[in-house]
Amino acid sequence: MPVSPNDLNQLRQQIDEIDSQLVELLAKRAKVTAQVGKYKSQVGLPIYVPEREAELIAKRRAQAEQQNVSPVLVEDLLRRIMRESYHTQNVDYLCTNPNIKKIVVIGGAGALGRIFVDMFERSGFSVQLLEKDDWPNADSILSDAGLVLVAVPIKLTESIISKLTNLPLDCILVDITSTKQKPLAAMMAAHKGPVLGLHPMFGPDVPSLVKQVVVVCHGRHPEQYEWLLQQIRIWGGILQQTSAKEHDDAMVFIQVMRHFCSFVFGSHLAGENPDLQQLISLSSPIYRLELAMVGRLFAQDPVLYADIIFDNKDSLAVLTEFSVKFNQALALIESNNKGEFIKQFFKIGSWFGDYSKQCLVNSRKLLLKADDDRSLSEDV
Amino acid sequence: MPVSPNDLNQLRQQIDEIDSQLVELLAKRAKVTAQVGKYKSQVGLPIYVPEREAELIAKRRAQAEQQNVSPVLVEDLLRRIMRESYHTQNVDYLCTNPNIKKIVVIGGAGALGRIFVDMFERSGFSVQLLEKDDWPNADSILSDAGLVLVAVPIKLTESIISKLTNLPLDCILVDITSTKQKPLAAMMAAHKGPVLGLHPMFGPDVPSLVKQVVVVCHGRHPEQYEWLLQQIRIWGGILQQTSAKEHDDAMVFIQVMRHFCSFVFGSHLAGENPDLQQLISLSSPIYRLELAMVGRLFAQDPVLYADIIFDNKDSLAVLTEFSVKFNQALALIESNNKGEFIKQFFKIGSWFGDYSKQCLVNSRKLLLKADDDRSLSEDV
Structure with missing residues (x-):
């Protein structure tokens, strides 16, 4: 019809x-x-x-x-x-350990600390903050703490932990720094009771902990903080256990390299100064996403990224090796050696294995979702 | 209750x-x-x-x-x-030019060519393919063509175009190569009639042309191919007009740099050989996405990427400059000069302007969508 x-x-x-x-x-x-x-x-x-x-x-x-x-x-x-x-759906959560009298969050007014304060309070715990100006009263604040969570910027973590030598022996000492070896060692040295290193693998802007990964590095007396891990599970978090060294090694690849490369990419673009609006309008979805991954870095706190890159002792070695690889690949272009480029491409592909196919499928799905949000008009 | x-x-x-x-x-x-x-x-x-x-x-x-x-x-x-x-919703499209007797798509059996063949046919055009083995009959295939679309791999484009010297004078000659200056010049030299350079900014896996960008570089007699642009609009495409030079300059930044950096990143990872599964499980959503952007490259055709990187005459210069920037940033780490890093970070941020904030907002939205698809179990 x-x-x-x-x-x-x-x-x-x-x-x-x-x-x-x-x-x-x-x-x-x-x-x-x-x-x-x-x-x-x-x-x-x-x-x-x-x-x-x-x-x-x-x-x-x-x-x-x-x-x-x-x-x-x-x-x-x-x-x-x-x-x-x-x-x-969850305003409140079941409290997995009502015997804990008080939780102290050091740096609980910070972006990530605030999330944990909120989650603890919604689980029925009594939470007290310990901020910069509270240190004169630290002894009384900490004297009856059942759990102390250190949520301060990475460069302060160790010095703050070194002050925590007078905690009650059954108090659980936990940090959420993005490196794990040094903070964990500092906690083990400062405190004789239960010790746990956590690394929440999410930023302060998550709407909840559901499906978010929290890395767990055991320190001492895990049976005494099992209730805390259970509490995080109830919040919806996914726990991934690893050693502090494995964690830190992985972070060089995961955090340092990507941030550093994005920094250089941005630095290069700003130096060459192409028309950004034109770049965006001429980009396909995948390039818009690539560009967005670089651009988003520069809307964030430079000090945080400087700390992540500069304070990791392996950064220089790994990035120097990256630079070597970059120049080797550049030499292939200089000598117009496409054959070797293709050979290496296959070799890298087999290192990635099935994961690369999975990435392709997932990124296609994701790009379609990114397109959903576009509201475009043309330019001819 | x-x-x-x-x-x-x-x-x-x-x-x-x-x-x-x-x-x-x-x-x-x-x-x-x-x-x-x-x-x-x-x-x-x-x-x-x-x-x-x-x-x-x-x-x-x-x-x-x-x-x-x-x-x-x-x-x-x-x-x-x-x-x-x-x-x-659209099985068929209105035909914007029923006077066109026949459209010939050279390389129409290829991944991207096939999309155009399909769209033309669903718009009521009669479409004929011209593949590798058809060249002996090329003259008869092309003799009554109203439009010839060149959709062959980038390294063949110019040599194929150079054979198209006998097209009917009113035939429209169009290419869809990912570079524009050389193919456009080759088309202008081979054919005296209407000429148009297009660059579809999407891969062969798009479910339709809706909201997809097509770059338009005018060649000769645009009034004679206005119906084709209108046809693409009816398919849902978004046209972006630019000069061939501006297009190619932008592509060095958009395509060459990102692909090359992803290649080096993959090469570096494969060389250092960290536990990939562990990297993935320890990654937050943003790092998983970053890793996926690298991994997806290696599920694709190395020849295509070799061509894109090696065949752009500006690749070497731009990538060499990138390498310089990389080593300058590396020197900041070596001398532990956080202050200068932060200073440059702000400078780059102001080059990106509001776009970086927009990227952050959009990528957060997108990461939530990526999380929707996750089905996780823990590992403790």
């Missing part, structure tokens, strides 16, 4: 009506998940249950296929809806 | 019921948008209308706020739903 401009308006009204019902369904769903959240916080069940999530998605994908709807679409929508409910 | 384990099951059943209604709504919506698509293809309206999209979203955001649903959630869901309908 042919349609007319008049019909187009009617069709659009039908779409609006359907979308309106969609919003109503979401409101209804949020009310039910709020009740689920309440129940879970009462009994201490984790918000994020991978099996329930997988089962829920599988059922709807099956229904979608029957009704000629894209199962991928349905899965994407459900995952987005569940994110919302993970991040909003 | 307190809830019990039994109630939890009931609540989950309610959620399943709501999700089932959601799938039904999507099925209903798809039927309506299919009719919209049919109408649009009849009258040649573009599928993607930014104003209609903005209006539709604004209405539902307003409703969401009234009903205590997150407007951001509603917008994300609607954008994802609209993506689906953009990519599926």
Whole structure:
């Protein structure tokens, strides 16, 4: 049947009506998940249950296929809806250790410290901050602490820890610095009781801890802080255990190299001074994302990144080796040796193994999601 | 009111019921948008209308706020739903120039060429391929072509174009190579009729041309190929006009530098040989994304990337300058000059201007979307 401009308006009204019902369904769903959240916080069940999530998605994908709807679409929508409910359904959490009288967060007014203060308070703990000006009263603040969490900038961590020699013997001493060997050694030296090194692998802007990784480096008497790990699980966090050395070695690759390369990339662009707006408008989604990964660095705190790069003792060696590799590859261009470039490309590819294919698939999915947000008009 | 384990099951059943209604709504919506698509293809309206999209979203955001649903959630869901309908609603497109007897796509069996063949056919054009083995019959294939599209690998483009000296004078000659100066000059030399250089800023894996950028470099007689640009608009493409030189200059920054740096990064990782699985599991979302941007390169065709990097005459100079910048920054670490690092950081930040803040906001949004897809279990 042919349609007319008049019909187009009617069709659009039908779409609006359907979308309106969609919003109503979401409101209804949020009310039910709020009740689920309440129940879970009462009994201490984790918000994020991978099996329930997988089962829920599988059922709807099956229904979608029957009704000629894209199962991928349905899965994407459900995952987005569940994110919302993970991040909003829990106002309070079950307290895994009501015997802890007080938690002291040193640097709890800082960006990342504040998240832990908030999570502890929402789990029923009594939390006290210890900030720069509070050190004259530190002894009385710390005297009845069941847990002390050190959440100060990386360059202050060791000197702050070295002051913590008078904690109660059963007090748990924890840090959340982004390096682990030195802070852990400093904690072991300062305190004879239970010691734990954590590295939350997320920034201060996460809406909740659900699906966020927290690296765990055991120090001393793990049985005495098992309740804390359980508490983080209830918040939705994913614990990854490693040794402090393995952690720090990995961080040189993960943090130092990427930040440093992004810095150099930005420095190079600013030096060559191309028209940034034109670069952006001429970029495909993948390049826009690459450029955004560089650009985002410079909207952040330079001191933090200087500390991460300069304070890692392996930075210089690893980055020097990177520079060697860079110049070797450059020599291939100079001698127009495409054959060797391709040979090395395959070799690197086999080092990455299946992961590279997985990256390609995942990044394609992600780029489509990035495109969803674009609102474009043309320029011809 | 307190809830019990039994109630939890009931609540989950309610959620399943709501999700089932959601799938039904999507099925209903798809039927309506299919009719919209049919109408649009009849009258040649573009599928993607930014104003209609903005209006539709604004209405539902307003409703969401009234009903205590997150407007951001509603917008994300609607954008994802609209993506689906953009990519599926149009089976056929209005033909903007029914007078064109035949379109020949040279290299139309290749990955990107195939997309254009498909789009032309779905717009009612008669399309013929000209592949490697067809050159003995090239004269007869090309003799009645109204448009010839060159879609061969970059290293063959110029030599193929140089063979196209016998096209009908009113035939439009177009290429889609990722560099523009040389192919455009070659086309102008080979053919006296209308000439157009295009660079589709997307890979062969896009589900449709909606919201995809196509760079336009005018050659000769633009009035004779205006219908082609209009056709691309109807497919949903976004046209960006630039000169061939500006385009190529930008591509050194956009393509050459990023690919080369990713190559070196991969080469460095493979050389240092850290435990890749551990790197991934210890990574925060942003680092996983950074790593994925490197890893994805090596799942692709090395010859393509060798061509892009080696065949750009400015590669060596720009990458050498990058190497200089890298070593300058390295010297800052060697001399432990944090102050200068921070000073340069601010300077680069001001070069990026507001764009860096925008990148940070957008990448945060995108990382949340990346997290939606994660299905994690812990490791402690």
